[in-house]
């Protein structure tokens with residue numbers, strides 16, 4: 001059995017529709033009333049959206065449900081599914097901690113509560129029954145204040161047992177006005193010893209070459225090989241890895257078919273730029289990691305040898321593998337690999 005590493009998965013998009021729907025029903029949530037039949041809810045939840053903007057609205061929906069007291073429920077089920085159905089040995093889970101805090105509190109109180117969120121997720125993701133090595137990536141957000149984003153970097157640096165790095169999310173069209181601020185925050189994070197990734201070059205609205213020198217990996221980055229292949233040698237020299245999430249580009253309307261990813265892989269392999277294949281939102285898409293692999297193979301985007309190279313890249317570019325605090329049972333997984 002081969003074991004896999006997943007480097008790009010959002011907590012909000014990780015909840016499979018049935019788990020979410022059951023939770024909504026139990027909580028008498030208005031959406032459960034709107035979709036009393038599961039099949040209709042699944043169709044609503046997983047249907048392709050017209051744009052990245054519209055797609056991100058679904059994240060907001062899930063974020064509102066993933067409150068501090070509900071997080072252990074969602075995370076424990078996520079880990080169980082990832083272990084049983086995806087053979088994950090390693091998982092980096094990303095989310096914006098501020099958006100899981102109590103909305104009735106003040107900004108300062110919410111900032112304080114973020115540490116509890118990190119701890120709740122960290123504890124819920126460690127399971128002796130389903131021993132996946134996990135770590136968290138905390139996402140800065142293009143719609144949150146500078147103060148909150150800086151507090152997220154500080155929290156990441158102060159939580160080495162749970163957190164390995166930072167990301168920036170919220171739609172790559174929204175970084176432009178505050179790009180200098182994000183660059184400063186990334187420099188600050190690197191100085192604190194954190195690893196960095198960022199949603200960049202995902203869509204045609206997300207070209208920010210100024211941020212590229214400050215990221216260890218690139219969230220998506222597919223527009224680089226597609227539109228700016230001249231940048232690839234720089235990426236190779238910096239040993240930056242692309243986190244390519246094939247189903248996302250279809251769901252957001254960025255690409256029309258998966259075959260359009262062929263030049264992404266070809267040009268990266270040729271330039272010596274590593275690619276890790278990831279799910280982004282396995283629950284929201286209803287596509288787990290092994291099926292992302294299989295889709296690429298059956299559509300002749302990559303061959304088995306290239307798949308193996310991508311799978312190895314995922315472990316090589318993992319921010320927290322091996323996890324320093326991993327219990328012995330988890331460390332033993334490594335000897336299998």
Ligand SMILES: [Zn+2]
Nearest residue numbers: 010199219280
């Ligand atoms: Zn993402």
